[in-house]
Amino acid sequence: MWSNHNKFFSYLSGLIVEMMQFSRDLARQLMYNIIEFKPALITPHKLISQIILEGVSRFKPLKFANFKEKNSPEVMDLIRYLKKEKTLDDTQRTLIDFRMAESKCRSDLYEDAFDMFIKCQEALQGVTSFDDTLEENFFNLGYFSDDPEFTSKAYQKTIEIRPNNYHSWNNLGNAYIDLQKYKESIYCYKQAIEINDKFEKAWYNLGATYVDLKQYEKAIPCYEKAIDIKPDFDSWYSLGLTYTDMKIYEKAIYCFEKAIEINPETELWYILGVTYSNLQKHEEAIPYYKKSLEINPNNPLVWYNLGITYANLGRDRDALPCFEKAVGLNPEFDLVWYNLGIIYINLGEYEKSIPCFQRVVEEKPNFDKALYNIARAYNFMKNRDKTLEYLKKFVVLNSKWKRNAYKDRSFEWLWEDDDFLNLVG
CATH class of the missing domain: 1.25.40.10 (Tetratricopeptide repeat domain)
Structure with a gap:
């Protein structure tokens, strides 16, 4: 028998909060059983209020995987109920506002959520665990927003809270790319690299930005650094495209072949064929076009380029079915x-040519x-x-x-x- 109802009350609410981390259904059933039992001094609203306050007091952020989940009507009713509760102190009210802001996130009201998070931050300045939670929520706001202006604002707040978050610097750089603010994006990627020079995504994005600016000589060492850290398909492919833009086709071929080693089931075979054609190595180009057609036989562009290659070799009879196939796929x-x-x-079929x-x-x-x-x-x-x-x-x-x-x-x-x-x- 519990001699102190408040201790019993606190124990039950804490137990339900912990249970919610593993099974919301079990937690909900336990809560209803307690309410049905109706122990002295425990009303349904009082119990539920305590459960929510126990949860928010732990400063746990809205989990990334749950960020887009819809709000349940029950939770919204409870939040509205708590907002009217006169016995709450300022800290508790701020915590309820924090949960209200998270509910705005789940309703895709990102601007409203952002403003509420800012107010919560001002009210709870210096609470480290709360700052960590805010940082993660600002990060998620930036990630899920489709508005690059808002995204940049959200990541700036993340960086303001934790300046050494290289993921935030990288994502802020991506937002600036969408805004065509290339100078700012370069600065962000460099900041991410300064914090963690093994972060290959920042090296890759920095290289891609230099390519957008047609500063190919600066892009190459960035892609090479990304490859040193993590030799993946995208980095080899992008480095190959950069060499192609510079008309350094031999090096482009090397990069494309390295990319194909990583992912053989790719239409990069076609690009290799085009690269050999650019070098006037038409015979070498043919097997690459054919390999591309094995992967995707319905690509009219590949059929067209294979036809052009045969035509350049004077093999008009071989070129003919390629062009016919191409127009069949794309009239x-x-x-x-x-x-x-x-x-x-060329084949003397003049009436068909007209x-x-x-x-x-x-x-x-x-x-x-x-x-x-x-x-x-x-x-x-x-x-x-x-x-x-x-x-x-x-x-x-x-x-x-x-x-x-x-x-x-x-x-x-x-x-x-x-x-x-x-x-x-």
Whole structure:
């Protein structure tokens, strides 16, 4: 038998708070059993109030995993009840405000929650455990907000409480990137690195920022440092892209191959093919395009580039099915239609080439080369009138190039035609 109701009261409320850490259902059932038992001096509201105060007095932050959970109506009713309780002292009221702020977080009212956390911070200055809790809640506010201005404000408060939190410096840098404040973001990433020079994310983000600013020479050592710490796919891939932007293709290939070692099931095979093509190593590019198509056979861009590679090698018969596959996957791919038309001309299938070029002109009426090749196709078919019709359209768009038409030996049979000479002369 408990001789002191207050001790009994405190024991029960503390027990329920601890139980809530493991099973809310069991804690709730115990609470209802106590209320049903109705021990002297313990009313339901008084018990529940004490439970909440016991919980908030421990200064435990809203857990990251639970940050987006919806508020239960019961909890909101209890908070509103406690706000009206006249027996609470200032500290207890601040703690209730703190829980109210957390309820705002769960309702996605981040600005309101931020303002309430600030007021709680001012009311409980110097309470270290409370500052730690506030820091984590400010961090979560920054993480979940979609507004970069607000995100930056939340992370600034986190850093104000704990300046050596390198995660906060890094995330503040990310927020500044979204705001296109690159100078500020660089400062933040450097602060994170100064606190922890083994934090590879800050090195990676610093490199990416320099790339955004086209300061490639500064980006490279950042990516290399990130790779030294943690040689992951993203760092190798981004370093390869940086070398590609600098047209240092051999080093780009090395980086892409290292990335593929980490993740072979990637469309990076396609980028490797493009890189070999940029080096005019077309034969070497082909197996990379084919490997990319094994992973994703429905990528029209890969089919297109494989077709271009075959065309560059003079293998028009091999290029033809690649272009046909590409337009089958993406009928709006104008460049494929154009190159498919070129292949048909090269193969002597002039009638098939004309609809390809016309498809391009329908979408892009000023695509002068498509008009020129329609004229060439009709020329090979010895259709004088159609040849001159499309040559005239071409000359209207590109008068500077008309002399090239005169030098084009495919028009040799028209070199003595007055109308032709008037067009290209």
